Amino acid sequence: MNLIPVDVKIHPTVLFSIIDSYERRNEKMTRVVGSLLGTNIQGNIEVTDSFVVPHRDGDEVALDVEFAKNSMNAFKKINPSVSIVGWFSTGNDIPNTSCLIHEYYARETISPIHLTVDTNLKNNQPDVKAYYSTELGIPERKQGTIFVPIPIDIISYDSEKLTIDLLQDGKFSNKRIIKPGMDFVNLKLTLDDIYLMLNSITEYVDKVLAGKIAMDSNIGRHLVKIIDSIPLLDPQTFDTLMTNQMNDLLMVQYLSNLVQVQLTLNEKLSLI
Amino acid sequence: MSQRQHNSASTSSQTSAPAAQLASLNENVPTPVSAANQIAKSRIDYVQVDALVLLKIIKHTQESGGGAELAQGILTGMVQIQDGNSKRIEVTNCFGLPTANNLKGGTADYNEQCNIFITDNLKTFRHLNIDHLIIGWYQSSLFGNFVNKNFIEDHFMYQSDIEDSIVIIYDPFKTQHGSVYFKAFRLTPNMMEMQNRKDFSPETIKDLKLNHENFMEELPVVIRNSHLVNSLLCELEDLNPTPKHQSFFDLATGSVLEKNLRSLIDNVDELTVDTAKFLNYHKQLQKQNHLKQQHLQKREAENSARRARGDPLLPEEDINKIFKPLPPISRLETLLISNQIQNYCQQITDFTSQSFSNLFITEAVQNK
Numbered sequence: 001m002n003l004i005p006v007d008v009k010i011h012p013t014v015l016f017s018i019i020d021s022y023e024r025r026n027e028k029m030t031r032v033v034g035s036l037l038g039t040n041i042q043g044n045i046e047v048t049d050s051f052v053v054p055h056r057d058g059d060e061v062a063l064d065v066e067f068a069k070n071s072m073n074a075f076k077k078i079n080p081s082v083s084i085v086g087w088f089s090t091g092n093d094i095p096n097t098s099c100l101i102h103e104y105y106a107r108e109t110i111s112p113i114h115l116t117v118d119t120n121l122k123n124n125q126p127d128v129k130a131y132y133s134t135e136l137g138i139p140e141r142k143q144g145t146i147f148v149p150i151p152i153d154i155i156s157y158d159s160e161k162l163t164i165d166l167l168q169d170g171k172f173s174n175k176r177i178i179k180p181g182m183d184f185v186n187l188k189l190t191l192d193d194i195y196l197m198l199n200s201i202t203e204y205v206d207k208v209l210a211g212k213i214a215m216d217s218n219i220g221r222h223l224v225k226i227i228d229s230i231p232l233l234d235p236q237t238f239d240t241l242m243t244n245q246m247n248d249l250l251m252v253q254y255l256s257n258l259v260q261v262q263l264t265l266n267e268k269l270s271l272i
Numbered sequence: 273m274s275q276r277q278h279n280s281a282s283t284s285s286q287t288s289a290p291a292a293q294l295a296s297l298n299e300n301v302p303t304p305v306s307a308a309n310q311i312a313k314s315r316i317d318y319v320q321v322d323a324l325v326l327l328k329i330i331k332h333t334q335e336s337g338g339g340a341e342l343a344q345g346i347l348t349g350m351v352q353i354q355d356g357n358s359k360r361i362e363v364t365n366c367f368g369l370p371t372a373n374n375l376k377g378g379t380a381d382y383n384e385q386c387n388i389f390i391t392d393n394l395k396t397f398r399h400l401n402i403d404h405l406i407i408g409w410y411q412s413s414l415f416g417n418f419v420n421k422n423f424i425e426d427h428f429m430y431q432s433d434i435e436d437s438i439v440i441i442y443d444p445f446k447t448q449h450g451s452v453y454f455k456a457f458r459l460t461p462n463m464m465e466m467q468n469r470k471d472f473s474p475e476t477i478k479d480l481k482l483n484h485e486n487f488m489e490e491l492p493v494v495i496r497n498s499h500l501v502n503s504l505l506c507e508l509e510d511l512n513p514t515p516k517h518q519s520f521f522d523l524a525t526g527s528v529l530e531k532n533l534r535s536l537i538d539n540v541d542e543l544t545v546d547t548a549k550f551l552n553y554h555k556q557l558q559k560q561n562h563l564k565q566q567h568l569q570k571r572e573a574e575n576s577a578r579r580a581r582g583d584p585l586l587p588e589e590d591i592n593k594i595f596k597p598l599p600p601i602s603r604l605e606t607l608l609i610s611n612q613i614q615n616y617c618q619q620i621t622d623f624t625s626q627s628f629s630n631l632f633i634t635e636a637v638q639n640k
Contacts, residue, residue, distance in 0.1 A: 013327040015508070126504050252624060259540065260617045
């Protein structure tokens with residue numbers, strides 16, 4: 001009857017937007033809930049968007065359904081292919097009231113998922129968890145609902161990934177400020193990273209050679225693969241390649257400088 | 273290239289009208305202090321962007337064909353004054369504008385629909401305590417070819433309605449090739465003045481001291497994250513520990529250079545055509561002036577001859593009636609193309625210097 005979600009993939013944008021909405025919640029609100037949008041193909045769920053739905057918590061829960069519908073329509077206008085796949089809530093547990101909200105979403109879509117983001121940092125980290133619900137109990141008696149956890153994956157577009165990598169650089173700075181677009185700094189950082197990795201590998205190999213650590217043939221194979229991937233060029237060919245590249249680059253650079261000079265000249269002349 | 277421009281032309285013209293009514297939109301949704309109007313004219317120091325905004329822009333661009341189609345949207349946030357005189361713009365959220373295809377509203381006008389969409393969105397934002405002051409717009413752009421007439425006109429409308437408007441340009445291609453490319457721009461006061469006068473003659477340009485480098489200013493962009501977002505970043509690193517994507521180590525410079533050069537060539541061609549037009553205009557102007565002079569001299573000579581003979585003088589005719597003044601030529605295109613070329617040159621220079629360092633590194637590694 002219910003389609004059990006097999007695989008949940010979440011785009012980082014969704015998580016960022018949940019965090020943002022939590023930071024902007026109304027005073028005295030303990031949590032934020034909202035809809036998750038995306039695609040659900042045979043239980044393979046991809047969550048790409050989310051929006052907050054205002055609600056009232058407490059003894060009884062009330063969800064602004066009208067608001068949810070309007071927001072949904074707005075999202076459809078930008079990307080018509082998305083539909084509701086579930087809902088999110090902040091916090092790390094699932095209170096009783098969640099069942100009621102879940103029931104609403106079960107009417108909106110088949111087998112909705114429930115995503116929790118622990119913005120209270122109970123385990124000192126914002127845990128992200130996904131659940132689906134299933135009925136539990138003895139037939140013809142009182143039925144209960146349990147939320148079964150599903151493993152999640154974070155997937156992102158290449159550019160999203162690159163941006164997140166960039167953002168990662170800012171988390172240890174005091175001002176929490178990042179300036180994008182400094183190529184050389186990036187280059188240096190990457191080289192440092194590679195240097196570190198090489199060092200740790202060398203250390204490992206040395207230890208194995210000295211007999212301190214047991215040999216692992218898998219790692220050995222990977223190492224051989226890496227060494228194999230370096231093309232062997234004789235110095236002559238390499239030299240020609242390098243010179244050619246350099247010449248190309250130099251010429252292009254020269255050309256572009258020439259164009260720039262021409263531009264300025266053109267402008268000055270036309271104003272006379 | 274022409275395809276691209278056509279694309280951008282069609283989409284841009286769609287947004288221009290919503291822009292015209294932006295100010296009224298901001299008023300529709302009451303702002304606590306309609307900041308943009310109250311802050312006196314002062315310099316904008318820098319633009320501060322939330323991670324969420326960057327990701328939303330990227331997502332919107334990806335979903336509209338990875339940058340093949342133009343993705344545009346509205347930026348919301350606030351204007352902060354610091355130390356009395358300088359201010360920074362904080363972009364805290366954004367939303368995409370739908371394309372004409374996705375807005376199926378029967379016969380209603382696209383612009384009208386778009387306006388309704390924007391107002392609805394702003395109302396939603398207000399309801400959710402999100403900053404709902406429009407402070408500009410964003411646009412995706414492949415290879416940085418965004419400087420064109422539509423772009424300038426669109427932005428002029430934003431900036432004349434809302435003083436502190438900025439535009440953020442996101443380049444998916446450059447981002448995938450190494451450096452995340454987000455740039456913020458606005459028009460300089462002189463350029464605004466020229467747009468206001470709607471007069472792009474060479475005299476105005478001379479008057480306002482405009483050149484291809486100073487009609488647009490780039491604002492530095494910084495990204496700032498809350499602590500909670502930073503902790504999320506740590507969590508993301510745990511959940512998805514793939515190594516960083518190091519595409520800027522790519523030694524194959526051919527394709528990028530080729531693309532850049534190709535667009536450069538196209539633009540230089542356009543500039544040549546434009547310059548030819550300008551020269552032509554000059555020639556005509558000179559010719560006309562010459563004719564005018566001749567005519568005046570002739571009249572003068574005849575009049576003095578008549579005076580000598582005692583005949584009545586020929587009436588002074590309106591010289592402008594005989595020689596219609598030539599319509600002043602617009603130099604706006606030239607400015608824009610020049611700026612675009614300048615952009616390409618800068619990109620090429622950046623790229624080559626980056627490639628040089630890569631090459632030198634490779635050489636060093638190889639020699640070992």
